[in-house]
Amino acid sequence: xxxxxxxxxxxxxxxxxxxARPRPSDPARAGAGSxxxxxxxxxxxxxxxxxxxxxxxxxxxxxxxxxxxAAAPDGDAGTKAPQRRGREKPTTKTETxxxxxxxxxxxxxxxxxRESSGGGGFAFLRDLAGHTEAISGISLPVGSDxxxxxxxxxxxxVWDCNSGECVDVIxxxxxxxxxxxxxxxxxxxxxxxxxxxxxxxxxxxxxxxxSGLVCSMTIKDGxxxxxxxDGRIMAWKFPADKSDFGPVAILSGHERPVISLCVSTTxxxxxxxxxxxxxxxxxxxxxxQTLSKHKAAVTSVLCWDEKLLSCSLDKTVKIWASSKSGELxxxxxxxxxxxxxxxFGMHRVGKTPVLFCSLHNSNCIRLFDLPSFDEMGKLFSKxxxxxxxxxxxGLLFTGDGAGELKVWRxxxxxxxxxxxxxxxxx
Numbered sequence: 295x296x297x298x299x300x301x302x303x304x305x306x307x308x309x310x311x312x313x314a315r316p317r318p319s320d321p322a323r324a325g326a327g328s329x330x331x332x333x334x335x336x337x338x339x340x341x342x343x344x345x346x347x348x349x350x351x352x353x354x355x356x357x358x359x360x361x362x363x364a365a366a367p368d369g370d371a372g373t374k375a376p377q378r379r380g381r382e383k384p385t386t387k388t389e390t391x392x393x394x395x396x397x398x399x400x401x402x403x404x405x406x407x408r409e410s411s412g413g414g415g416f417a418f419l420r421d422l423a424g425h426t427e428a429i430s431g432i433s434l435p436v437g438s439d440x441x442x443x444x445x446x447x448x449x450x451x452v453w454d455c456n457s458g459e460c461v462d463v464i465x466x467x468x469x470x471x472x473x474x475x476x477x478x479x480x481x482x483x484x485x486x487x488x489x490x491x492x493x494x495x496x497x498x499x500x501x502x503x504x505s506g507l508v509c510s511m512t513i514k515d516g517x518x519x520x521x522x523x524d525g526r527i528m529a530w531k532f533p534a535d536k537s538d539f540g541p542v543a544i545l546s547g548h549e550r551p552v553i554s555l556c557v558s559t560t561x562x563x564x565x566x567x568x569x570x571x572x573x574x575x576x577x578x579x580x581x582x583q584t585l586s587k588h589k590a591a592v593t594s595v596l597c598w599d600e601k602l603l604s605c606s607l608d609k610t611v612k613i614w615a616s617s618k619s620g621e622l623x624x625x626x627x628x629x630x631x632x633x634x635x636x637x638f639g640m641h642r643v644g645k646t647p648v649l650f651c652s653l654h655n656s657n658c659i660r661l662f663d664l665p666s667f668d669e670m671g672k673l674f675s676k677x678x679x680x681x682x683x684x685x686x687x688g689l690l691f692t693g694d695g696a697g698e699l700k701v702w703r704x705x706x707x708x709x710x711x712x713x714x715x716x717x718x719x720x
Contacts, residue, residue, distance in 0.1 A: 413671025414648065414661035415705050416690060422699040424451050424460050429693025431473020432683040433480045435493040441691070442480050442493075443699055444470035450482065458701070471507045471523075473681075479532075481518065483508025488520055490532070503528045503541040510564075514557040514576065519545075521552025521564055529579065543579050547572055550591075558597045565592035571604055573622065587612060587624050593654070594637040598647075607633035607654055628667050632656055638682040652679040659692065675700060 427447035434441055440461070441453040446469045452462040472483040478494040488501040488508055506523035513519070518532040525548035528541040545564075554565035561582075562574040571585040571592055590608035597603075602614040602622060611628040633654035640648045648670060649662045659679050661670040673679075677695035684690050688704030 413673055415671065416673060416702040417705045419689075419701040419703050420458060422451075422453055422458060422460070422701065424463070425449065425693075425697030425699065427697050428677075428680055428695040429697060429699055430470050430680060431482070432681050432691045432693055432699070433473050433475040434683060434685050435475050435478050435480055437478055438493045440493065441685075442473065442475075443693060444473040444482055445693075445697055446470065447697065469507060471509045472511050474511045474513065476513045476532075481511055481513075483511055483520060488518070488528075488530075499533075499539060501528075501530050501532075501539050501541075503530075503544070509551050509553045510555045512555040512557050512562070514562070517576075519555055519557075519562060521555050521566075523551045525549055525552060525566065525568070527552055527555070527562075527564055527574075545574060545579060545581070547581050547584075553591075553593060554595045556595045556597045556602075558602075563595045563597065563602060565595040565604060567591040569606070571595060571602075583621055585614065585622060590633065593633075593635050596637045596639060598639050603637055603639075603649070605634035605637050605651065609633050611637070611649075611651060628662075630660075635678050636680060636682060638684075640684060650682055652682070654678055657694070673702065 422441075422443070425443065425445040425447055427445050429443055429445050431444040432441070433443075439455045441455055443451050443453065444466075445451075448466050448468055448470065450464040450466060450470070451460050452464070453459065454461050466482060466484055466489070468485050470482055470484055474481050478492050480491045480493060482489040482491075485507045486502070486504050488504070488511065490499040490501065492498070501518070501520075504520065504522045504524075504526075508520045508522055508528075510521035511519065513532065516531060516533075518530045520528045520530075522528065525546070527545035527548075529543040529545065530539070530541050548564065548566040548568050548570065550567035552564050552566050556563050557576070560576055562576055564572045564574065566572075569586065569588050569590060569592060571588075572581050573583040573585065574580065575582050585604075588604065588606040588608050588610070590606050592604055592606050595602065595604045600615065603611060604614065605611045609630045609632060611630070611634060612624050613626040613628075614622040615625045617623050630651070630653065634651055635654040636650070636652035638650040638652075640650070642648065646666075647664045649664050649667075650673075651660045651662065652658075653660065655678055657675050657677055657679075659673040659675070659682070661672065662668065663670050673692065675692055675694040675696075676698045679692045679694045681693045682690070690702040690704065692700045692702070694700075
């Protein structure tokens with residue numbers, strides 16, 4: 295589906311053009327005023343483990359191909375299949391060599407095994423199995439060689455980024471609603487608190503205040519925001535004073551759970567099951583606008599460049615931009631056949647950005663080129679994908695509603711893929 299020429303002229307190629315990854319000192323990356331020193335994350339080296347490779351390793355050299363094995367009756371592999379009547383085609387006998395050795399023993403290279411492919415430029419690498427319920431967050435702390443995944447099954451799994459093996463399982467005592475990363479810190483949203491772990495020093499903090507499950511989180515300029523199941527947003531200063539772990543502010547206004555949060559340079563945006571998006575001023579922490587164009591629950595909000603993107607169970611993705619009066623208004627609506635669950639953005643250096651749209655109650659993620667909204671491909675999982683995370687080296691992680699954590703790799707290695715940075719004034 296292509297954006298109209300009038301809309302394309304309003305978006306403009308320069309405003310949507312990709313830009314380079316921000317430097318570690320960029321406040322958009324580290325957060326102005328943050329005491330956490332920025333670091334570069336080492337590239338992950340998860341080894342591929344596809345089913346085709348496993349099958350190739352299990353089959354002895356010289357064994358028949360799967361089609362031949364399936365065609366031969368059990369217990370009578372040497373029986374010749376009945377031929378059809380009529381003219382017989384000439385056959386060529388092939389001399390068998392029982393003493394023939396595998397290529398490796400003959401000094402030859404093994405033929406390459408193709409990886410299972412995804413779509414839109416991504417190739418499937420492997421599954422990280424272990425969670426039994428929906429994955430609610432994936433975190434890659436700066437300066438760590440570990441991947442953290444949280445789930446509604448109440449566990450946090452720690453994965454070694456070099457081997458892909460699970461090295462630790464931590465029980466949180468209840469459902470994990472969300473997870474985010476900031477520097478070396480990992481934040482877990484659970485019922486009635488946010489647990490914060492420093493993966494470098496081992497320091498742990500428990501931020502109190504929520505009365506229900508923490509459903510969404512974001513952090514900006516030393517302020518941690520958490521959306522809760524009772525429709526409120528808690529705000530803590532972080533790192534917090536050891537003598538006080540209570541919230542410094544509580545933002546009220548939503549009537550139902552706040553399930554998505556994002557921040558721009560000056561604003562906080564909250565998406566809720568009450569079908570609205572609220573815009574909060576980061577200085578005053580007051581609501582300055584309520585967006586009510588969606589007709590069903592707002593499931594994800596994303597700040598990208600000078601735009602705000604939102605998706606909903608009403609089967610639409612909306613793009614918002616500031617008007618002359620300074621208020622946000624819809625400049626484009628993209629319609630789908632199903633409701634949408636999660637939005638995620640990725641830049642390709644020197645090329646147009648990519649938008650990931652996870653469909654609700656579906657096992658599909660659709661990839662779109664922006665600003666045209668031309669489909670680039672699809673990624674599939676067992677159930678609807680709840681969380682998406684991109685790592686250095688073009689590794690993509692997706693977690694779905696069945697507890698399946700998949701690892702993908704951006705196949706065109708000459709095109710670096712980086713997450714969409716927040717560089718917005720909306």
